[in-house]
Amino acid sequence: MCWCLQSRYSCALGCLRISAHKVRSCAPCELSGASDMHAGPLDWPAGGIEVLGRCPVCYSNSRELLHEQLLDRLFGTPGLWTLHRCECGVAYLDPRPRSDFLYLAYRDYYTHQRQDEAAGIASLMVRAKALIRRQYVGAKYGVRTRHSPGYALLRLFPAQTNALDAFMRHIPMPWGGRRLLDVGCGDGMFLAHAQLAGWNVMGTELDARAAAQAKSRGVEVFLGKVEDLLQSGVRFEQITLSHVIEHVADPRAILSAVRSLLVPGGACWIETPNIDAYGHQLFGPAWRGLEPPRHLQLFTRERLRLLCEAVGFQAVEDAPWHPDGWVVLEASMKLARQLDLKIDKGEIKKLRYFGSQDPEKREFITLCARC
Numbered sequence: 001m002c003w004c005l006q007s008r009y010s011c012a013l014g015c016l017r018i019s020a021h022k023v024r025s026c027a028p029c030e031l032s033g034a035s036d037m038h039a040g041p042l043d044w045p046a047g048g049i050e051v052l053g054r055c056p057v058c059y060s061n062s063r064e065l066l067h068e069q070l071l072d073r074l075f076g077t078p079g080l081w082t083l084h085r086c087e088c089g090v091a092y093l094d095p096r097p098r099s100d101f102l103y104l105a106y107r108d109y110y111t112h113q114r115q116d117e118a119a120g121i122a123s124l125m126v127r128a129k130a131l132i133r134r135q136y137v138g139a140k141y142g143v144r145t146r147h148s149p150g151y152a153l154l155r156l157f158p159a160q161t162n163a164l165d166a167f168m169r170h171i172p173m174p175w176g177g178r179r180l181l182d183v184g185c186g187d188g189m190f191l192a193h194a195q196l197a198g199w200n201v202m203g204t205e206l207d208a209r210a211a212a213q214a215k216s217r218g219v220e221v222f223l224g225k226v227e228d229l230l231q232s233g234v235r236f237e238q239i240t241l242s243h244v245i246e247h248v249a250d251p252r253a254i255l256s257a258v259r260s261l262l263v264p265g266g267a268c269w270i271e272t273p274n275i276d277a278y279g280h281q282l283f284g285p286a287w288r289g290l291e292p293p294r295h296l297q298l299f300t301r302e303r304l305r306l307l308c309e310a311v312g313f314q315a316v317e318d319a320p321w322h323p324d325g326w327v328v329l330e331a332s333m334k335l336a337r338q339l340d341l342k343i344d345k346g347e348i349k350k351l352r353y354f355g356s357q358d359p360e361k362r363e364f365i366t367l368c369a370r371c
C-alpha cells in the first residue's frame with residue numbers, strides 16, 4: 001500500500017472526490033495530516049543501514065547515480081537517501097534501511113488508520129454518489145444483475161468507471177467460491193469489497209495495527225510474509241499486490257511466492273509507481289513516486305514484465321489505464337514548491353494527456369499476469 005492512494009482507495013466507493021479532470025485527497029487523508037509534507041531529521045540510527053552494491057532485481061553492479069540527498073518529506077522519517085539507476089532500468093536505494101529497522105519508516109504510515117465510509121457523511125449528494133458507485137461495483141464485479149441504475153448511469157462516465165475498475169483491481173467475477181489473496185492488505189478496504197462481491201478472501205499484512213483494522217472489517221488476515229503461506233497448502237485463483245513490490249527487500253522472492261500460491265490458470269494483478277513516468281521526468285527529485293525510504297526499488301514496465309515471466313508467469317498484459325496516477329502529479333507539485341522547483345503548469349496538462357496514452361510513461365505500471 002502506498003501513501004494517499006490508500007486513502008483514496010478506501011474512499012473510492014464513498015467520499016472520494018473524483019472527476020474526469022481532477023483528483024483530490026479525500027477528507028480523512030486531509031484531516032489525518034497524511035497530505036502534509038514535511039522534512040524529517042537527518043539521522044537514521046547507526047547500524048540500521050545495509051549496503052547493497054548491486055541491483056536487488058537483476059543483481060548487476062553497473063549503475064549510475066539518479067538522485068542523492070533525498071528526504072522523506074511525507075512522513076518525516078529520518079535519513080538522507082541515494083537512488084541509483086541500474087543498467088536494467090530499475091532504480092534502487094543504496095544504502096537502504098535494514099529490514100529490522102524498516103518499522104521506523106512506517107510509524108506514522110496511514111495504513112495504520114482505518115479510513116472508511118464514515119467520512120462520507122457530508123451530504124445526501126455524497127451518499128447518492130456512493131450508492132451509485134456501489135451499484136456499479138456490485139453489478140460489474142459481484143454475482144448480481146447488471147440491470148442496476150448505478151451501473152447503467154456510471155457507464156456514461158469513463159473516467160469514473162476507470163477509477164472504480166482500478167479500485168476493484170480489474171478482478172473477474174467470483175464464480176464458484178473462488179479464493180482471492182491481497183498481499184499487503186493494509187486496512188482491508190479492498191478485501192471487504194471483494195468479499196461483498198462474492199470472493200472468498202484473505203489478506204497478508206506485516207503491520208499488526210493495519211491487520212487488526214482489516215480484521216475489524218470481517219476479513220481473514222495472515223500476519224506475516226506471503227512467503228510463509230506456502231507451507232499452508234492454500235492456493236488462490238486471484239492474487240493482488242497494490243503498491244507493495246516497491247516496498248519489499250526482495251521483489252523476486254515475493255513474486256515467486258505469489259506465482260507458487262496461484263492455481264493453474266490463476267492470475268496476479270500488480271501495480272507500482274513507474275520510474276519511467278513522465279511525472280518523474282518532469283519533477284525529478286520532487287516526484288512523489290520516489291518516497292524514500294519506503295520505496296526500496298522502482299521498476300520500469302518492461303523490467304517488471306520480465307521479472308513476472310522469470311518467475312513463471314505465462315502471459316503478462318497491461319491493465320486498462322485509470323486516472324489514479326494523477327494524484328501523484330498533484331502531490332509532486334507540492335513537493336516541487338518545497339524544493340523551489342519551477343514547474344510549468346502547461347507541462348502538467350500535457351503530462352496528464354500523454355501520460356494516459358503510453359503505458360511505458362504512465363505514473364503507475366499496472367499489469368495482469370497469468371499462470
Ligand SMILES: [Zn+2]
Nearest residue numbers: 055058086088
Ligand atoms: Zn538491475
